[in-house]
Amino acid sequence: MKKSLLTCLVLSALSLPSFATEVDIQTSLGNIRVDLNEQAAPNTVKNFLQYVDEGFYEGVIFHRVIRGFMVQGGGFTKDLGRKQTHKAIAYEGNNGLYNLRGTLAMARTSDPNSATSQFFINQVDNGFLNHGARGGAGYTVFGRVVSGMNVVDQIANVPTRTMGPYQNVPSTPITIEKITRVN
Numbered sequence: 001m002k003k004s005l006l007t008c009l010v011l012s013a014l015s016l017p018s019f020a021t022e023v024d025i026q027t028s029l030g031n032i033r034v035d036l037n038e039q040a041a042p043n044t045v046k047n048f049l050q051y052v053d054e055g056f057y058e059g060v061i062f063h064r065v066i067r068g069f070m071v072q073g074g075g076f077t078k079d080l081g082r083k084q085t086h087k088a089i090a091y092e093g094n095n096g097l098y099n100l101r102g103t104l105a106m107a108r109t110s111d112p113n114s115a116t117s118q119f120f121i122n123q124v125d126n127g128f129l130n131h132g133a134r135g136g137a138g139y140t141v142f143g144r145v146v147s148g149m150n151v152v153d154q155i156a157n158v159p160t161r162t163m164g165p166y167q168n169v170p171s172t173p174i175t176i177e178k179i180t181r182v183n
Helices: 002-015 042-054 149-156
Strands: 021-027 030-036 060-066 070-073 103-106 119-122 141-147 160-163 166-170 175-181
Touching: 021 042, 030 042, 030 149, 042 141, 042 175, 060 149, 070 149, 141 149
Parallel strands: none
Antiparallel strands: 021 030, 021 175, 030 141, 060 070, 060 166, 060 175, 070 119, 103 119, 103 141, 160 166
């Protein structure tokens, strides 16, 4: 009885549809594979994949890099020109996902509903960025790195400088060559 119940549970689990979409972030320092969580952040994932499918991320840089915190990219060219984006999306940060090491989250302004194309990868656990941590909105987590954290760590450790109004800009640009869907 126990064996047939276990077999039934395993077969049921195997027959569940997969909602996972993975992407490869191909950078000038190596590849980062990310699993996107469409169940927890459906609109955020849809928005991100729209940019991916349009080739928007080709040639943008990681423009904000803070060792022991995160690496941010997805909106600027090598000369710090801001790319034109689609309209901002609604906040989905109250989704049960947390800003832990290796998670992918949307960057935004002080308005929780201002995220467009920029994202960041947490290099460490950043609980203060979670929904409710400061009494309000946090930053929407919508994926996690499944391989290539060594590349994230390498990016986080590059020398940075201030360029005009922008701080923590890598001294040598770290380019996102492209982001592609894996499945």
